[in-house]
Every structure is written in structure tokens, then in C-alpha cells.
Amino acid sequence: MTKLELIRLIGDVLTEIDTRIGDLLPSDPRQRELQDLRLLLDDRQRQLSGKVFDDNTQAFQAAVEQLQGINKDIKRTIADIKNLQDTISNVNRFLVSLTSLMSTAGGIV
Amino acid sequence: MAAQACTGRVDYRTPVTKFRDASAVVIETTKTYLSALNKAERDHYLRQQAAFQKQITASEINNVQVFSGDGIRTRLKALTLLSDYTELLYQLANSDAPTAIKGKASDLQTALTNLSGEVMTLGGEDNAGFKGAVDKVFPVIGKVLEVFVSRKIDDGIKAAIEQGTQPVNDLIDALKVDVEIAYQRRRSDFGTQRTMAINEYNKEFEKRELADAGKLRAYAEVISSVEDNIEAFLTAEPGEGLAAMKKANEALEKFAKKPKPSITDFGSFVDAMEAFSNAAKRAGDAVHNIQQ
Numbered sequence: 001m002t003k004l005e006l007i008r009l010i011g012d013v014l015t016e017i018d019t020r021i022g023d024l025l026p027s028d029p030r031q032r033e034l035q036d037l038r039l040l041l042d043d044r045q046r047q048l049s050g051k052v053f054d055d056n057t058q059a060f061q062a063a064v065e066q067l068q069g070i071n072k073d074i075k076r077t078i079a080d081i082k083n084l085q086d087t088i089s090n091v092n093r094f095l096v097s098l099t100s101l102m103s104t105a106g107g108i109v
Numbered sequence: 110m111a112a113q114a115c116t117g118r119v120d121y122r123t124p125v126t127k128f129r130d131a132s133a134v135v136i137e138t139t140k141t142y143l144s145a146l147n148k149a150e151r152d153h154y155l156r157q158q159a160a161f162q163k164q165i166t167a168s169e170i171n172n173v174q175v176f177s178g179d180g181i182r183t184r185l186k187a188l189t190l191l192s193d194y195t196e197l198l199y200q201l202a203n204s205d206a207p208t209a210i211k212g213k214a215s216d217l218q219t220a221l222t223n224l225s226g227e228v229m230t231l232g233g234e235d236n237a238g239f240k241g242a243v244d245k246v247f248p249v250i251g252k253v254l255e256v257f258v259s260r261k262i263d264d265g266i267k268a269a270i271e272q273g274t275q276p277v278n279d280l281i282d283a284l285k286v287d288v289e290i291a292y293q294r295r296r297s298d299f300g301t302q303r304t305m306a307i308n309e310y311n312k313e314f315e316k317r318e319l320a321d322a323g324k325l326r327a328y329a330e331v332i333s334s335v336e337d338n339i340e341a342f343l344t345a346e347p348g349e350g351l352a353a354m355k356k357a358n359e360a361l362e363k364f365a366k367k368p369k370p371s372i373t374d375f376g377s378f379v380d381a382m383e384a385f386s387n388a389a390k391r392a393g394d395a396v397h398n399i400q401q
Binding site for chain 2: 004007008010011014015018021022025026027032035036039042045046049050051052
């Protein structure tokens with residue numbers, strides 16, 4: 001996976017989160033929780049956009065595989081409003097893994 | 110649609126004209142995307158802060174912009190030169206006035222050299238990929254232009270297509286990455302616009318029996334408008350136009366390399382230009398939505 005494909009993957013996750021945010025009422029505290037995660041994820045995507053790093057390393061590819069796995073978990077839980085806490089946990093995991101990848105790969109963050 | 114005139118020269122005019130016209134559309138849409146990139150990031154930041162009721166800071170408005178002003182300016186100039194290059198190909202195929210064409214080729218060589226110098230002064234990681242591509246590509250295009258300046262027109266168009274295709278495609282690849290990133294960032298902003306519009310409606314809705322019906326209708330219209338913009342935006346990624354340009358460029362090269370193109374070869378070549386023309390139209394139709 002290239003840096004651009006990773007940026008697209010993050011875009012897919014942002015779109016998934018936006019749909020869930022839009023399903024919640026503003027008074028629901030879980031909306032705020034998801035919005036805060038969304039803000040952080042969007043910022044990571046923006047930072048990635050302006051950086052150069054080697055996307056050919058094994059470490060990068062392994063980290064991206066992990067992110068793809070977490071995205072599958074997000075997709076699995078996001079459709080079910082009753083599973084919202086699982087979705088929030090999975091998005092958190094995605095964010096942590098992404099932050100770790102960016103710190104390791106390019107000294108970003 | 111005769112492949113060869115009675116002189117035995119291959120008639121590139123119609124397909125090269127289509128290539129030039131479709132390239133112009135794709136290059137203009139790409140310029141629009143790149144020009145709007147920093148504005149998109151600023152607006153996105155401001156919308157997010159407003160939506161989540163967070164502080165706005167001047168330094169963060171500066172920080173969120175992906176490319177420097179010089180970075181965007183040089184990319185736009187590179188796109189202009191790419192457009193001038195396709196225009197030159199068009200003139201080579203359509204004109205028998207070698208002096209005028211040699212003059213234009215010489216001017217383009219100078220413009221390339223000047224832009225190359227400007228690009229090399231760009232700093233920042235965000236410009237590294239673009240600088241690398243320019244450093245590799247511009248000297249090669251410069252050598253191709255040298256053929257126009259110093260040799261016969263017939264040699265020029267074949268040389269342009271055979272030797273110029275790879276460097277032109279390398280430049281397209283470098284610009285395509287930037288444009289696709291711009292598209293993804295714009296996509297994120299549209300997501301924010303959508304949730305903002307839905308939240309405004311739902312804040313009024315949560316007032317229950319005290320909700321203002323007129324306001325609810327108005328907010329619903331805003332959501333509808335945002336959804337229309339998103340739908341149109343998702344219709345064509347700008348990178349698709351550039352990818353189609355690259356493919357058409359390769360088809361042009363493949364055709365130019367045929368020593369004696371058949372009617373079938375010519376038909377495939379024309380089909381490739383038609384496909385590019387259609388992709389360019391889609392890109393052109395979608396671009397006005399990024400100004401929403």
C-alpha cells in the first residue's frame with residue numbers, strides 16, 4: 001500500500017464515522033466522542049498529505065495491514081447503533097495504530 | 110478518417126486535435142483543484158472548529174495549509190507548460206509553418222529552464238516528490254524540444270511523441286498524486302459539511318413540540334443542497350482525468366511507433382482519443398463543485 005492509498009483508507013474511515021455521527025442527536029455524548037476522534041483522524045490525514053516517507057519498508061506495510069484489519073472491524077460494527085461503543089473503541093485503535101505508524105515512519109506527530 | 114494522405118504521411122491531425130482539446134480540459138480542472146487546495150484546508154478547519162465549538166487560532170489557519178504558495182504556483186506553471194507542449198504537438202500536426210513552430214518550441218524550452226530553476230528553490234517535504242519529478246523530466250522534454258528547433262517538422266512530431274511520452278507521463282504521475290490528495294482532503298471537508306448541516310436540523314428537532322417548522326424545512330433544504338454537492342463531487346475524481354491523459358499519451362506513442370499503421374491501428378488510436386475526451390468531459394463537469 002502506498003502513502004496515497006493510506007490517505008484514501010483514512011478517507012474511507014472518516015466517511016464511515018461521519019455517517020455514524022449524522023445518525024446521533026447532538027445531545028448524545030457519544031456524538032461528541034466520535035467527533036473528537038474524527039478531528040484527530042482528519043488531522044492525521046492532513047499531516048500525512050504534506051509529508052514524504054518510504055512506503056516500501058516492511059514496517060510500513062505491516063502497520064498498514066494492521067490498519068486494514070481494524071477498518072474491517074469498524075465496518076463490521078458501525079452499521080449497528082447498539083454496537084456504538086465497539087465502533088468508538090475500534091476507531092480509537094485505528095487512530096493509535098496510525099499515530100504509531102506516522103511516528104515510526106516519518107517522525108511526524 | 111483516412112490514415113494516410115496521398116503524400117504517404119500519417120495524418121495525425123484529428124486524433125492529435127482531440128488529444129490537445131481533452132488535455133486542455135484536464136489541465137484546467139487539475140489547476141482548479143490545486144488552486145483551491147489551501148482554501149479547502151482553511152475552510153475545512155474553520156468549519157470544523159465552528160461545528161465542534163472550538164477555538165480558532167491564526168497560527169493553526171497557517172499550519173493546516175498543505176502546500177506553500179510557491180509550491181502551488183510552480184505546479185500551476187508546470188501544468189501551463191504541459192498545456193503548451195500539447196498545443197505544440199497540435200501545431201506540428203496541423204501546420205506547415207516551421208519557422209513559427211520552431212519559435213514556439215524555443216520559447217517553451219526557455220520557459221522550462223526558468224521553471225526548473227524556480228522549482229529547485231522550493232523547500233519543504235511537501236515539494237520533494239514534485240521537485241524530483243521536475244528534475245528528471247524537464248531536461249528530457251527540453252531535449253525533445255531541441256528536435257523541433259533544429260530539425261524538420263516531420264521528424265519533430267514523431268520525436269515528440271516517441272521521446273516525449275515517458276517524461277510527460279512522469280510529470281503527470283507526480284501531479285496526479287498531489288491532485289488525488291487534494292481530492293481526499295476535499296472529500297473530508299464535504300463530510301464535515303454534511304454532519305454540520307444534519308446537526309443544525311437535529312438541534313432544532315430536539316426542541317420537539319417547540320421546534321420551528323419553518324426552520325426545520327430550511328435546514329432540510331440545506332442538507333439536500335449539501336447532498337447534491339457531494340453527489341456531484343463524487344462523480345469524477347480529478348486523478349481520473351490525468352490517468353486518462355496518460356493512457357491517451359501512451360496510445361499516441363504506440364501509434365507513432367507503427368512503421369505502417371493499418372486502418373485497425375488508426376481505429377484503436379482514434380478510440381483511445383475518444384475515451385480520453387469523454388474522461389476529460391466528466392472531469393470538467395465535476396470541477397465546479399469543488400468551489401462549493
